[in-house]
Amino acid sequence: MRLNEVSDGAVVQVVDLDAPDTLRERLLGLGFVPGQTVVVGETAPLGDPRVYIVGRKVVTLREAEARRVEIKPADFIPLAMANPGRYVVVALSGGHRFRQRMANLGLQEGITIEVSYNRGAISLLVESGGRVVIGRGQAKRILVKAIGGAPR
Amino acid sequence: MTIKVALMGNPNVGKTSLFNALTGARQHVANWPGVTVEKREGTVLHKGFRIHVVDLPGIYTFGSKSIDEQIARDYILFEAPDVVVVVADAVNPEQGLYLLMQVLELRADVILVMNAVDELEKSGAQLDRYELEKHLGVHVIPTVATKRQGVSELLNTIVHVFKSKPVHLPVKFRYDEEVEKRINELEEESSSKCENLNVPTRWLAIRLIEGDDVVKWFCDIPFQLNEEEKKRLGLLIAKSRYDHINMIIREAYSGGLSSKRLPLDEAIDHVLTHKYLGIPIFFAIMYLIFSFTFEVAQPLADGIDASIAYLAELVKASLGENWFSSLLADGIISGVGAVLVFTPNIFVMFLGLGVLEETGYLPRAAFVIDRVMYALKLSGRSFMSLILGFGCNVPSILSTRAISDPRERLVTILVSPFVTCSARLPVYILLAGLFFPKHAGSMLFLMYSASIILAALSSVLLNKVLFKGEPVPLIMELPRYRKPTVLGLLNYSWSKGRHFLQKAGTIILAASVAIWFLGSFPPGDIENTFAARLGKFLEPIFKPLGYDWRTTTALIFGMAAKEIMVSTFSTFYSTEGVEFTEAMRNAMDPATALSLMFFVLTYIPCFATIAAIRSETQSSKWTAVSILYGLVIAYGLAYLVKVVIGGWVGT
Numbered sequence: 001m002r003l004n005e006v007s008d009g010a011v012v013q014v015v016d017l018d019a020p021d022t023l024r025e026r027l028l029g030l031g032f033v034p035g036q037t038v039v040v041g042e043t044a045p046l047g048d049p050r051v052y053i054v055g056r057k058v059v060t061l062r063e064a065e066a067r068r069v070e071i072k073p074a075d076f077i078p079l080a081m082a083n084p085g086r087y088v089v090v091a092l093s094g095g096h097r098f099r100q101r102m103a104n105l106g107l108q109e110g111i112t113i114e115v116s117y118n119r120g121a122i123s124l125l126v127e128s129g130g131r132v133v134i135g136r137g138q139a140k141r142i143l144v145k146a147i148g149g150a151p152r
Numbered sequence: 153m154t155i156k157v158a159l160m161g162n163p164n165v166g167k168t169s170l171f172n173a174l175t176g177a178r179q180h181v182a183n184w185p186g187v188t189v190e191k192r193e194g195t196v197l198h199k200g201f202r203i204h205v206v207d208l209p210g211i212y213t214f215g216s217k218s219i220d221e222q223i224a225r226d227y228i229l230f231e232a233p234d235v236v237v238v239v240a241d242a243v244n245p246e247q248g249l250y251l252l253m254q255v256l257e258l259r260a261d262v263i264l265v266m267n268a269v270d271e272l273e274k275s276g277a278q279l280d281r282y283e284l285e286k287h288l289g290v291h292v293i294p295t296v297a298t299k300r301q302g303v304s305e306l307l308n309t310i311v312h313v314f315k316s317k318p319v320h321l322p323v324k325f326r327y328d329e330e331v332e333k334r335i336n337e338l339e340e341e342s343s344s345k346c347e348n349l350n351v352p353t354r355w356l357a358i359r360l361i362e363g364d365d366v367v368k369w370f371c372d373i374p375f376q377l378n379e380e381e382k383k384r385l386g387l388l389i390a391k392s393r394y395d396h397i398n399m400i401i402r403e404a405y406s407g408g409l410s411s412k413r414l415p416l417d418e419a420i421d422h423v424l425t426h427k428y429l430g431i432p433i434f435f436a437i438m439y440l441i442f443s444f445t446f447e448v449a450q451p452l453a454d455g456i457d458a459s460i461a462y463l464a465e466l467v468k469a470s471l472g473e474n475w476f477s478s479l480l481a482d483g484i485i486s487g488v489g490a491v492l493v494f495t496p497n498i499f500v501m502f503l504g505l506g507v508l509e510e511t512g513y514l515p516r517a518a519f520v521i522d523r524v525m526y527a528l529k530l531s532g533r534s535f536m537s538l539i540l541g542f543g544c545n546v547p548s549i550l551s552t553r554a555i556s557d558p559r560e561r562l563v564t565i566l567v568s569p570f571v572t573c574s575a576r577l578p579v580y581i582l583l584a585g586l587f588f589p590k591h592a593g594s595m596l597f598l599m600y601s602a603s604i605i606l607a608a609l610s611s612v613l614l615n616k617v618l619f620k621g622e623p624v625p626l627i628m629e630l631p632r633y634r635k636p637t638v639l640g641l642l643n644y645s646w647s648k649g650r651h652f653l654q655k656a657g658t659i660i661l662a663a664s665v666a667i668w669f670l671g672s673f674p675p676g677d678i679e680n681t682f683a684a685r686l687g688k689f690l691e692p693i694f695k696p697l698g699y700d701w702r703t704t705t706a707l708i709f710g711m712a713a714k715e716i717m718v719s720t721f722s723t724f725y726s727t728e729g730v731e732f733t734e735a736m737r738n739a740m741d742p743a744t745a746l747s748l749m750f751f752v753l754t755y756i757p758c759f760a761t762i763a764a765i766r767s768e769t770q771s772s773k774w775t776a777v778s779i780l781y782g783l784v785i786a787y788g789l790a791y792l793v794k795v796v797i798g799g800w801v802g803t
């Protein structure tokens with residue numbers, strides 16, 4: 001799969017670069033190196049270019065350059081992109097208050113959750129058995145890893 | 153004793169800020185990548201040494217394409233600085249350390265500066281410099297360049313490194329077995345064949361694998377790497393470096409250097425680059441700047457106007473009516489004064505541009521508009537250069553050095569004079585205020601819009617007719633948003649606006665004297681003076697546009713600098729005893745005035761811009777093309793406006 005083919009918000013991992021020398025060197029210099037996780041940001045108003053977040057660096061690429069980057073879906077994705085299924089919470093990225101709020105809902109690193117549906121807002125079951133609905137904005141800040149097993 | 157120190161690093165990490173802090177200079181600092189496009193030198197005395205500091209354009213790797221990057225690379229490779237200071241961003245250290253690792257294969261007398269630690273601390277993370285030193289084998293200095301923090305320690309370290317002259321690479325970084333094997337082979341091959349380039353053979357071998365064509369220029373090595381191998385080994389090298397860097401960062405950073413961007417930055421970007429709002433916001437911001445330029449500054453400008461008129465009266469009253477008081481009052485005070493009136497407008501405009509540059513919005517604007525530029529076979533990068541032209545065309549043309557595609561760069565240079573600079577502002581404000589008093593602000597916006605459209609259409613034309621333009625890549629880093637400081641903004645508009653005052657004191661002053669002379673001799677009827685004769689000689693050319701000899705002469709002097717036109721008008725029209733604006737209003741109709749505004753927008757920008765075009769294109773041919781093209785468009789457009797608006801008003 002190529003970087004230009006995934007949709008906004010996807011989290012991917014660089015696999016290979018298929019570019020001439022100078023372009024390849026520039027992409028490498030900016031951090032597009034095999035193994036690197038890249039978060040796909042938002043597309044510009046007129047459909048091109050798009051923002052990519054490499055680590056904390058924000059880089060814009062046009063479609064033509066993004067096509068040079070071979071990728072695969074990352075092991076971790078933001079909860080906002082999770083399809084129904086079972087996941088482990090890997091990280092909460094946010095300040096103390098955000099983490100506190102999530103903890104009150106039963107969401108902490110390491111716990112297993114089950115997403116029942118994802119239509120903008122996300123409904124999920126937490127380990128303790130409670131049902132929680134959280135908004136897209138917050139769900140973007142929760143990284144999860146898919147584990148096998150169909151939803152109950 | 154002199155120590156030559158080079159500042160290198162990724163774009164926008166604060167090299168120039170550090171340079172200013174070290175040397176006390178005031179070079180242009182702004183929050184977007186690619187600000188510095190030429191090397192800048194300065195000196196500081198420290199502990200009995202003359203430390204000669206060279207600020208360089210930013211680079212990511214040694215494989216450089218654009219002119220600014222080549223300047224940086226060539227300096228490091230060929231100018232033999234005594235000490236190299238690599239500046240990295242403490243908040244985003246990965247790419248900076250990636251460059252450092254390449255430099256460390258080249259030489260040992262390197263110092264690493266981790267800049268902007270204030271922002272790092274704000275994000276809640278800490279940096280252990282000794283851990284970095286341990287792994288990298290070089291001195292590490294944390295700094296806050298904007299607050300001069302860490303500067304004296306850096307100076308001490310420079311002297312120390314210079315005195316101890318480390319020659320052996322501190323830590324030799326080893327790649328995978330396969331890569332090392334190839335490096336060794338290439339080293340053997342190149343050892344005797346690359347004597348004109350005084351660099352370690354290991355560095356040379358790695359550069360060959362990475363696909364450097366400059367090295368090939370200097371070394372006559374039979375090239376043996378095929379594309380596939382180059383790519384595979386190149387990726388392995390990069391991966392080993394980043395793995396190493398990530399390991400170092402894990403060891404040296406604590407308190408969670410978060411793996412995400414700042415939420416606030418993300419939220420601001422969501423709005424400013426929004427799918428539907430992004431473009432309207434851009435136009436709203438530009439409109440705001442231009443209407444500020446006109447409205448906020450106007451009361452001040454009126455005040456200056458009144459004081460200048462008063463001063464001229466005073467001079468005449470105290471010296472009596474003679475040629476000297478006339479030179480002083482009608483020539484110099486009115487001539488230079490007519491231009492000085494616009495000082496507030498110009499400073500306010502630069503204040504606005506300063507906000508664009510300092511906050512980090514400028515590259516966002518480029519991002520939002522890029523798709524349009526793509527259709528013009530340009531990129532958002534050239535858009536950034538063009539926007540700077542609203543201030544002045546000269547730095548705008550210089551900044552095209554950061555455009556890597558030579559064709560895109562040339563087209564950008566050729567269309568840049570159409571971007572209406574602050575020097576043309578006085579003419580617009582004068583004419584719009586006189587002939588369209590109710591709609592002056594809108595008229596200004598019309599001129600700015602026309603200027604953008606002209607630049608866009610011209611680049612389509614140039615790409616169609618002269619070049620077979622191909623789309624160019626746009627790989628651009630968006631900086632963190634930064635809150636501009638009041639002091640920083642004042643500094644910015646002063647350093648830019650100062651240029652305007654300098655012009656007023658030099659070229660405009662000289663022109664005012666010349667115009668006064670031409671307009672006063674031989675004495676008697678003004679219709680008989682040298683100026684009138686010159687204007688009348690050329691008047692037939694401008695007859696179809698309806699310009700009289702005064703306007704014609706003003707246009708000729710305006711070639712040197714646009715503001716001079718205002719001085720010319722003030723001198724020629726005020727000698728008739730009425731307020732010059734009043735006389736102008738009687739002498740011209742609105743259609744002619746508008747056509748003149750368009751003529752001024754498009755014809756020869758100024759001598760300085762022509763010189764910049766000449767030196768940046770290195771071609772008299774392109775310079776001539778630019779001048780002629782501008783003249784043709786000016787005449788055609790002015791004629792069109794005159795006929796269409798004239799006809800429309802007439803009915």
Ligand SMILES: Nc1nc2c(ncn2[C@@H]2O[C@H](COP(=O)(O)OP(=O)(O)OP(=O)(O)O)[C@@H](O)[C@H]2O)c(=O)[nH]1
Binds near residue numbers: 169210634
């Ligand atoms: N907070 C903070 N901001 C800094 C610091 N150093 C530089 N900046 C800001 O970073 C931005 C870039 O600074 P420059 O000095 O122009 O960077 P540069 O490396 O010369 O950039 P190029 O010439 O484009 O390569 C400006 O907005 C500076 O105000 C620092 O130590 N702390």
Ligand SMILES: [Mg+2]
Binds near residue numbers: 167
């Ligand atoms: Mg700089």
